[in-house]
Amino acid sequence: MPSDPLPAWVLTRRRAIGDRVRAARIERKLSQEKLAELSGLDRKTVNRIEQGHGTLVDHLLLIAHALDVPLAGLVG
Template sequence: MRDLPDDDSWLPQRRRAIGQRVRAERLRQNLTQDQVWQAARIDRRTLQYVEAGEEMKLGTLLRIAYVLEVPPSDLFG
């Protein structure tokens, strides 16, 4: 088991990677942001935050994964 670093400087990089995977999958399926946020029943801005790698909730990621029909683990990489 690894110990966490002394600070959270590694978190933004991980969030950006998740956001990039969400965006890539959405584009691969030729879906617009509007289609995804409406189907996932989340706010438009929430999806934009996720794709930008901002703070995101697990429930939001589960909704997005469900709509995109991918296992959540695919988004985490």
């Protein structure tokens, strides 16, 4: 992570991504445990992502911003 605090927009986007992950999981009627099993992650990691805690997403958001490309262009 950068030594300076993350810009507010990174935190906002991180939370939005977590919200979309949660909504997609719920729409598919999956528990966090089942999603973790299907994705090869542990339940705690799924929970941290849904709660908007720091992840690789922060770095990707900053890189996309620096390159002036949408995040989807890096991970699509």
